[in-house]
Amino acid sequence: MVNFLHDRQALYLFGGVLALLLVATIAGAIIRAVKGRSEVIDNLNARIRAWWVMSAVFAISLATGGIGSVILFAILSFFALREFITLTPTRPADHSALFWIFFIITPLQYYLVATKWYGFFAVLIPVYAFLFVPSRIAIAGDATAFLERSAKIQWGLMVCVYCVSHAPALLMLEIKGYEGKNARLLFFMVVIVQLSDVLQYVWGKLAGRHKIAPVISPSKTWEGFVGGVLSATILGGALWWATPFKVWQATAMAFVITMMGFLGGLTMSAIKRDRGVKDWGAAIEGHGGVLDRIDSICFASPIFFHLTRYFFT
Amino acid sequence: MRRVVASGVVALARILAGGSVRRIGFHPDERQRIYFANHTSHLDFVLIWSALPPRLRALTRPVAARDYWAKGVRSYLAQKVFNAVLVDRDRAAPLVNPMKVLLEGLGDRYSLILFPEGTRGDGTNVAPFKSGLYRLGMDRPDVELIPVYIDNLARVLPKGEFVPVPMLASVSFGEPMHIEPGEEKPAFLARARDAILEMRQW
Numbered sequence: 210m211v212n213f214l215h216d217r218q219a220l221y222l223f224g225g226v227l228a229l230l231l232v233a234t235i236a237g238a239i240i241r242a243v244k245g246r247s248e249v250i251d252n253l254n255a256r257i258r259a260w261w262v263m264s265a266v267f268a269i270s271l272a273t274g275g276i277g278s279v280i281l282f283a284i285l286s287f288f289a290l291r292e293f294i295t296l297t298p299t300r301p302a303d304h305s306a307l308f309w310i311f312f313i314i315t316p317l318q319y320y321l322v323a324t325k326w327y328g329f330f331a332v333l334i335p336v337y338a339f340l341f342v343p344s345r346i347a348i349a350g351d352a353t354a355f356l357e358r359s360a361k362i363q364w365g366l367m368v369c370v371y372c373v374s375h376a377p378a379l380l381m382l383e384i385k386g387y388e389g390k391n392a393r394l395l396f397f398m399v400v401i402v403q404l405s406d407v408l409q410y411v412w413g414k415l416a417g418r419h420k421i422a423p424v425i426s427p428s429k430t431w432e433g434f435v436g437g438v439l440s441a442t443i444l445g446g447a448l449w450w451a452t453p454f455k456v457w458q459a460t461a462m463a464f465v466i467t468m469m470g471f472l473g474g475l476t477m478s479a480i481k482r483d484r485g486v487k488d489w490g491a492a493i494e495g496h497g498g499v500l501d502r503i504d505s506i507c508f509a510s511p512i513f514f515h516l517t518r519y520f521f522t
Numbered sequence: 523m524r525r526v527v528a529s530g531v532v533a534l535a536r537i538l539a540g541g542s543v544r545r546i547g548f549h550p551d552e553r554q555r556i557y558f559a560n561h562t563s564h565l566d567f568v569l570i571w572s573a574l575p576p577r578l579r580a581l582t583r584p585v586a587a588r589d590y591w592a593k594g595v596r597s598y599l600a601q602k603v604f605n606a607v608l609v610d611r612d613r614a615a616p617l618v619n620p621m622k623v624l625l626e627g628l629g630d631r632y633s634l635i636l637f638p639e640g641t642r643g644d645g646t647n648v649a650p651f652k653s654g655l656y657r658l659g660m661d662r663p664d665v666e667l668i669p670v671y672i673d674n675l676a677r678v679l680p681k682g683e684f685v686p687v688p689m690l691a692s693v694s695f696g697e698p699m700h701i702e703p704g705e706e707k708p709a710f711l712a713r714a715r716d717a718i719l720e721m722r723q724w
């Protein structure tokens with residue numbers, strides 16, 4: 210799907226990411242040399258190192274064509290769901306329902322993405338799994354906190370699997386004049402979401418004064434939010450040539466993506482605070498768990514998917 | 523072949539239960555040890571074994587119940603892959619003295635993984651310890667006793683279930699212990715159990 214030798218656009222996109230990573234790595238080294246080591250600076254450099262790995266994995270998944278991305282996001286969903294369920298109190302009677310969501314429903318959802326079966330893809334989790342989970346728990350016969358347990362498992366499935374699966378589902382959209390280029394749409398969304406996270410972090414560290422919701426996320430400030438959203442939106446508009454959108458459309462899409470990403474981060478933080486933890490896990494050095502890194506993708510991808518599907522197909 | 527199976531089992535354990543390991547005052551090396559842990563699941567010793575550096579795994583033998591681990595595939599895993607020390611749980615009529623089996627299993631180079639509760643709990647409580655740990659500690663004062671706390675593994679494979687579900691579990695290794703001179707059995711067993719319970723806070 211992406212062939213670097215014959216595809217100028219893909220070369221520019223990946224070259225851009227590579228350049229960003231180099232700049233970040235050099236900047237990280239300079240900051241450490243000037244300011245000396247501290248916890249924040251070590252964490253910053255750990256994050257940058259992890260970005261190299263994540264970018265490489267993402268690039269490889271795109272380069273292998275559609276199936277690579279489907280497999281990558283399936284694995285991310287699996288690990289995110291594992292982190293989610295770990296922090297969710299369940300009872301032994303939920304065991305079978307949990308087995309189903311991990312080993313039947315999650316793979317099935319991604320199988321539907323891979324086979325581009327949109328009609329079933331769109332209802333498997335909100336309809337079939339929604340009804341299946343509480344039924345299976347009821348059969349197991351433990352009524353303690355029944356609604357709470359069912360709802361939490363359904364919620365984990367919706368956020369970690371259903372929402373995330375809309376990212377590789379961008380590859381199934383049939384956009385006129387954009388055939389065979391859908392991987393760029395996925396690239397566009399992931400890069401804007403993650404850049405927006407990074408830019409909010411950077412703006413927040415540089416200029417952050419007023420906290421948005423200190424109880425839920427102590428690191429989110431209005432300055433970081435406005436600066437990050439604006440700069441990521443402008444960058445999104447500047448990438449219009451890689452998308453099926455016009456400049457203003459790409460800018461608007463990037464704005465929606467960054468807003469949804471922000472809300473995703475904030476919402477998933479609220480759950481973490483409720484459970485009394487700082488991170489979902491420790492899978493990615495410097496970043497926390499898988500869910501800490503993809504919380505913004507959870508919220509941005511279904512909205513971006515449906516806006517694109519409604520207006521451009 | 524055994525090595526391939528062993529790394530397969532370790533990889534599977536990582537996928538199902540994560541690989542979070544904490545070492546609180548414990549440094550893995552070739553010294554002989556008895557790791558004693560709370561018992562929550564059939565996967566307990568696999569997780570502890572996976573949490574050790576590869577070179578120590580070959581030297582570390584789990585103590586497992588003969589009635590469960592001496593059949594079919596399990597027997598292959600227990601005896602060929604993990605080099606387990608199998609003991610009879612049936613206390614009424616043991617064919618061989620279990621203490622003798624454990625001391626022979628320890629030998630002069632191996633370490634053991636032991637679950638002094640004797641049976642699996644529900645993952646929330648830790649039952650009082652059986653005396654085997656004390657007797658081993660008395661017979662082999664040169665061997666370090668390492669408390670190990672396993673968290674959240676009971677949810678991966680609860681008692682009575684056959685298929686595991688993925689969940690992040692963690693293994694904490696505590697500071698090495700010895701039986702103090704003149705320390706009575708109940709006092710030591712309570713102290714050992716407390717060492718495990720203390721690590722719950724971490």
